[in-house]
Amino acid sequence: MHYDFVPMPHRKPLRWPDGKRLAIILTTNFEYWDRAREDPKPFYPGGPGIVGGELAGNVYDNPNWTWREYGQRVGVWRMFDVFDAEGVPSSCTMNAKMALERKAVVDAAVQKGWELVPHNYVQTDLLTDFAHDKEKEREVIRRTLDIYREAVGKPAKGWLSSSLRSTMNTVDILADEGLIFTTDLLNDDQPYLVRTASGKKMVSVPYTSEVNDFTIFMRQGQTADGGFAVFKEQFDWLYAESEVSGRHMNLGLHPHVIGQPFRIRALRDFIRYAKRFEGVWFATREEIAEWYLENHESHIPTADGAGEGAA
Template sequence: MKETLSYYDYQAYRGRPKIVWPNGARLAFWVAPNIEFYELNPPANPKRQPWPHPYPAVPGYSIRDYGNRVGHMRQMRLLDKYGIRGSISLSAALCQHHPEIIELCRERDWEFFSHGIYNTRYTYGMSEEEERAMILDSMETIEQAVGTKPLGYLAPALSHSEVTLDLFAELGGLYTCDLFHDDQPTPLRVRSGRQFVSVPYSLEMNDTIAYVVNKVEPRHYGQMLKDCFDRLYQEGAESGTVMCIPTHNYQVSCPHRMRAFEEALEYITGHSDVWVTTGREIARYYADQYWMDPCSNSAAAASTEITHDR
């Protein structure tokens, strides 16, 4: 039987080492715009069909094109207004198809991390060598376009294999957004033994999950964001938490949805003790300040602990 590596161990809130963010902030807040490229007629994958109806899938493709034509500009202006640098979950093909978007974000010192090459090409069915080549291609394409190697990864369309995290770590990555198991960063155990971190990325606050899957109305989504923040800000007084809003420029940036999103951003950034940052900066700070080898028992021996009462 093939031995399977466990990426992390169970560790409840109670008894964890205390996290203090820069300048004593309670909460690290980041926004992760998914800037993606979809193909109108992608190669077939037997595990998943990208479009719900036969080619040409004009409705699905064109709303995503709307996002890159209109929605991105709208969201970018809004993030500028509140001093938020986006952490882009980037389909690397966008570097070729829409270099003007890349340049606008690079000028603003936004972070770019890998979301594969196309969001219509999945990890399902790939060999390890094929997946490694895809991840490396996406990383090299982004680095060539922006001058900085991406340190984070979110699998295209959340499609994974048993070795996705191992491969990204081996290629020089620092963090993943593909695990949705915590509200604080987690040290991960990868086969190379490299330092590797899970940075919280919330599916519950993801605008596509809210609008498409859960059928939430815009005002309700805005209130959800505020409620999520309130809880994490409260708990962050005891040990630092992370809040991420993953967005899509063809979802949250539609005209009838923007006001609720803006009100949530105004509310969150209006609080003191909030570190408005990027995924890369969260991962690097945690790795530098709080890293504990997940293969050791150092976590159990930590002297400064939190004792959340429930």
């Protein structure tokens, strides 16, 4: 994986289609956790728990597992009601095992015509487990993409790794499999191109770990009013900047967190607030990536020497 370091002042103004200023992605993460595994070594849960303490990996963790399952049974449907009532789509990410174990959730998003993005096979496994074995990582990605294709009815266009834990090989593998965007990188408010070993172009459509219900509610302890204030503050500043050059804002949402009755108002109130502004685009990642592939030269030219470094 390689991308040029191009600081914001060195870019041309980004102009979204149809005169839009700020692209907003409302990300709903469909995630599945196995109850336990054979290995007694504690496994990474892919997100904070509601009850502290660490159990062996082969021991069922009842409060944390059922708290997360609340999102599948109740919380996600509450979120769907909000999105439908406000007339905006969600860009959903999905573990492959959601399609196998919680098919009703995936089917509902498909029926609504919403975007779904592959999000690893299962939330408790990480691609970094295969950081030094590219072919095993490829196997996991292919297995996920095969299940995705069957569940969604079309090939995937992009990818989000569980807990954003990708490897230096992930983007190259995704390009080899015909994908056009990754959302693992956290380093920008605009899309940009990532170079791959095959020469195929990959677009970074950044995710966020800060404007994220885990961070806002679980780590910071914000109320619904506090959560809305964070969403609004992010929006207001980016919207002001977008007068000069387009920006992208992502909300990272998890049904067992934001889908709780005492938090959901933060999401509803933010959507209502954002809809009041001209030039707001409730976009999908695929729309952004496909547009950027056609228009990236007007933003960050790819001529030799365009960057001031590399990553």
